[in-house]
Amino acid sequence: MLWEELSWPKHEKTVAAGATVVMPFAAIEQHGPHNPVVVDTCLSTSVCQKAVDGMENVLLTPTMWAGLSPHHMEFPGTLTLSLETYLAVIQDLVRSVARHGYKKVLLVNGHGGNVASLQAAALSLKHELGITIWMVTYFRLGNEIAEKIRHGEIGSMGHSGEFETSMMLHLRPDLVDMEAAEKQVWKRAHPLMIQDMHRGGLLNAPADFTRDTKPLGVSGDPSVATAENGEKFYEATAERLRDIIQSLASL
Amino acid sequence: MLWEELSWPKHEKTVAAGATVVMPFAAIEQHGPHNPVVVDTCLSTSVCQKAVDGMENVLLTPTMWAGLSPHHMEFPGTLTLSLETYLAVIQDLVRSVARHGYKKVLLVNGHGGNVASLQAAALSLKHELGITIWMVTYFRLGNEIAEKIRHGEIGSMGHSGEFETSMMLHLRPDLVDMEAAEKQVWKRAHPLMIQDMHRGGLLNAPADFTRDTKPLGVSGDPSVATAENGEKFYEATAERLRDIIQSLASL
Amino acid sequence: MLWEELSWPKHEKTVAAGATVVMPFAAIEQHGPHNPVVVDTCLSTSVCQKAVDGMENVLLTPTMWAGLSPHHMEFPGTLTLSLETYLAVIQDLVRSVARHGYKKVLLVNGHGGNVASLQAAALSLKHELGITIWMVTYFRLGNEIAEKIRHGEIGSMGHSGEFETSMMLHLRPDLVDMEAAEKQVWKRAHPLMIQDMHRGGLLNAPADFTRDTKPLGVSGDPSVATAENGEKFYEATAERLRDIIQSLASL
């Protein structure tokens, strides 16, 4: 069910029924010359919709498309909140949900820059509100399927790379310009740093997207993306997300 | 053009072309038992899309659906930011737009509770950023058409009343339950207070939506709403909005 | 009664008597070469004092002379708070009043730049504190008398124009230099924008007072101002304000 389509008396009933609330958080930010700025919002919304499709007693809120992207602001089209504002937005929205009596919340993230803020807010909110609140970044659930079917090597699945571009080719091919999709795989400064969307990360270095360091605003290899793989990424991540929602709902 | 569908190189071109940016702000909040909580977001988005349809050199951003609705929080389904957070959100988003070089911004509001915040932020932003920034609340542009074709008397066009319900009947009839639509016209404490969406207001009293004072969460008369009038409201407000956008674009 | 002149035991009695509290908010900001920076504070204080004169069970607080005037900062003598600070000031003061047990508050505004902040704060405060709080901008109550006796045409009654200058000539003629009073009526960018203190405003554009756009810092026609009309403006607005206070007090 979509949160937005219910009237307040219907919400009163879903609260009474102990419904689980799924809240997508994404971004509007540059995704290279081959993808539109809506990629994160489009993909996380689509995966969430697929995951909750047909589930009883689960509500999906609208996607908060304004996220934390100061590191992409050298590329036009990016919209960003400040760190302080973003934390306040996350907290105010979850407080609204909890005030009506909902007790189980899953934050589904679709943008790397949001990860830390959502985790930090979730920690604070759990203790302030006494609710159960989990957080997952949808694309990290693609690690197993990616391992099996990826065309690119390690490093191909960064920002606007093979993974995201494949899914866009499946979901919104009209918005992708594969002629502009170039391989942009970058060497990391230390082996413990994240190597790929699904690999590594003991050592954290903030994402680095300047005109100097990433002229196209891309990290990864979008040129090997295919709609066929995109569909598989989409279905596999939605399936795992659905499993997480079911675990939360059954607590 | 939709902001979200452009890649960053395309944004670079629209900046260079001096494009005008239209930014809708709305809310997810209770609209009585006969309407879903998405009314404000649905209507302001639709009117904006219609207004910019086919215009050259005008960009429409996604609708910021999280607004200022503390006064509706007694009714479940309402999501609200705090006043401080909302002001920060408006300012951060317009700062993002201005940072890329866009110089003309129109804030289109679709929710009464947002009016003051958008005006206050616009005043600050104009002087901080040196851009041209205007603000209009779309439903107030419906005053002339309403005068001509309204079925209800003064007072029928409040929150989730004749105006909004008519437009929902035109745009999303599947989400409206006219069986639950009851006349709820309330007497004001002073003749200088706002009497209707389109009448009065020298004396300002904050909207009052508690379970005690407005048991259904409605102010106005949704029972006289018709899809036919909804279409006319929709087209007339979009037309006037289009005129405003053209004025701004031609500066 | 003046709030400031009572001891705490007397306040204890006025709380018990259910007194109404009138709180003036104004500004210290440039008003052209012919008027001192105190205009807004002087006029709103005087009108409030006249309105409450002799009323039982009504308290008038000191005027908060620090307001929101970032748009006048190019002209020396203007003092301004930031938007965030101003909202906090309004809220802290009303919270103080409510904490002592007062339940009815009227915010009387005397500066255009404060309108949105006072409305936004009032909305938040009503729901936080559960009090009755109204807001009115005193000079907008001058619309009917202005219609009757104004000397200038539409556009004459803007910032430091006919209306304010007339009242200053009545109340503090020693501070007005009519030799420096020049007609400064400006064309608006769109017919739905405010045309005058008392006319229009469906489309909101932030006030624009830079050295470039308004070399004298004036909008309107102070040259047609007279002390005689000033007295009438003063008495008519005070009379309407008194009526509003009585309505609030009698709730």
Added chain:
Amino acid sequence: MLWEELSWPKHEKTVAAGATVVMPFAAIEQHGPHNPVVVDTCLSTSVCQKAVDGMENVLLTPTMWAGLSPHHMEFPGTLTLSLETYLAVIQDLVRSVARHGYKKVLLVNGHGGNVASLQAAALSLKHELGITIWMVTYFRLGNEIAEKIRHGEIGSMGHSGEFETSMMLHLRPDLVDMEAAEKQVWKRAHPLMIQDMHRGGLLNAPADFTRDTKPLGVSGDPSVATAENGEKFYEATAERLRDIIQSLASL
């Protein structure tokens, strides 16, 4: 000269002349049953006016009457800002003054609860703005005259005690009720704590004004206050304040 009475072209001249700006900060807070809540604002404004009287090239701003009085909120009539708001107000006002080009600022305080905030803000502002900014609490300048002519012993000169009540008897006898003035001298918990307005204070304990600990809201002995001494306190503090202003102006 009064800041508020100048037009902007006159301010432009005083900036060019290197004028010194004197800014009074006070409070509206309970002062026992014998004094009105305006004491701090009345006294600091009066002393400042006397001090600057006839001085060339010195501007006196309006008194910021809203201060920091959370510790008096159990007594009605007290208005307080929060600590965060008060610091923001001080900073915003001084920033406004500095932005116009004034380089010498004296903050004159009239309320014990404001001391720390004004010092803290002054430290920050000096380094942010590069101006010369000094701060003095006017009643502490009364230490020498008090030593000579006081009627009460150590401890008589606390909140609404001999010093303030004497000055009110001189300046606004119509607002003082000496029948309600009772001796209220309290023992301190440690000899290094402040013993009196003008004595001690190596060890800081926040002022303690609850209904339990100070039933009348008074610390000191107002019963020995006289208008005659009040006049001497007033003249002596104004004289020392004048000397400080001259030192600052002559830098």
Added chain:
Amino acid sequence: MLWEELSWPKHEKTVAAGATVVMPFAAIEQHGPHNPVVVDTCLSTSVCQKAVDGMENVLLTPTMWAGLSPHHMEFPGTLTLSLETYLAVIQDLVRSVARHGYKKVLLVNGHGGNVASLQAAALSLKHELGITIWMVTYFRLGNEIAEKIRHGEIGSMGHSGEFETSMMLHLRPDLVDMEAAEKQVWKRAHPLMIQDMHRGGLLNAPADFTRDTKPLGVSGDPSVATAENGEKFYEATAERLRDIIQSLASL
């Protein structure tokens, strides 16, 4: 070198030499009945000191012992900042370092609750300051050595469990009470949640330390801790940390 032991002329030289700055962040929070509240501060400080020992051109700042521990506040002795304060502290300290001209900063974290805040702040700071800033949580560097020599099974290495208790037995045995060390391994709600300090975590659930859910305030198995293993954990993590510092220093 210790930052704190240098005078400002010596700092001037280390800035000129392009020194790398290592900044430890920890917490003072409950660590069960067998460990003191200083565990996180003690361990992260010790590991950092060992790692930088003898390195040229590397500065170690004091450990910021106040961290983010709202989730441990049911247990006395825990000190916590709020989320907003903690983010401000991290940012202010790194801004201070950068303002003096240092260009390479490593944030070394020693507390799970700080991870998200440090990552979020690092992202903001990199783009605000243009410096190279990395972040690592020291105990996650113990994953390889733990794999080899741990006595407990998966789940033994949570909060105040085998890993931390072993290191405390090596570094501060006088502060550990092994009689009070009980096995407290808890089942997770979902297999993708973190299972152990060094295992899992695709699905994020905020740490849950209430008196109800964790009566001892422990997660893991401290009973199998030994000083011998503690020494190995200590040396292995310090060694890997040293390697990271060297990579950063050699950029």
Added chain:
Amino acid sequence: MLWEELSWPKHEKTVAAGATVVMPFAAIEQHGPHNPVVVDTCLSTSVCQKAVDGMENVLLTPTMWAGLSPHHMEFPGTLTLSLETYLAVIQDLVRSVARHGYKKVLLVNGHGGNVASLQAAALSLKHELGITIWMVTYFRLGNEIAEKIRHGEIGSMGHSGEFETSMMLHLRPDLVDMEAAEKQVWKRAHPLMIQDMHRGGLLNAPADFTRDTKPLGVSGDPSVATAENGEKFYEATAERLRDIIQSLASL
């Protein structure tokens, strides 16, 4: 007892026993070419440790070494929080202490720039938390001993002058370079300004440490400092501090 060395069950006992909590606040900031940046932290920590040594039912927390030093930022090695952050840190830490049930708190300050913030926060906290909270700046307790044994004249005991350098020579002679210690006594702009750490101060002027005004970053005369006097300063201030703690503990 050291707060950090207790486990939570031990804290539970000290809360029940009504223990007094001593919290040192200091700074890491430049102290001229002859002293390390740790002076304030070193001295206030040492004096506190000496003062509480052997006292029953008194807890000493770690020293908050990050303080308010914007006025020393022209000299490298200084770390500072912003005013807003510092006030939040003080408040969050004292709130943590109070939440566990401790009722008596002594803030011991070791840095001039912190005085106002600690006083301001203490005032707010007392009324928010209902605890007894005192504040003292340790070096001001050295006034009597300094009077007796000082080598320098008035003015010798400013920032990194005779007093602090003497104590460093006693406690950490390895970190002091007496060859770089030069007399730097500065004339004040007004006789009511502070003349020395222990003299004057009715008129407050923010500390002024720029490269222009204080080329060495020193105010006072470190060249007359001796370890012998340092020991006496140390013991005398610790003794007076101990007396204050005993007074608080015996309330």
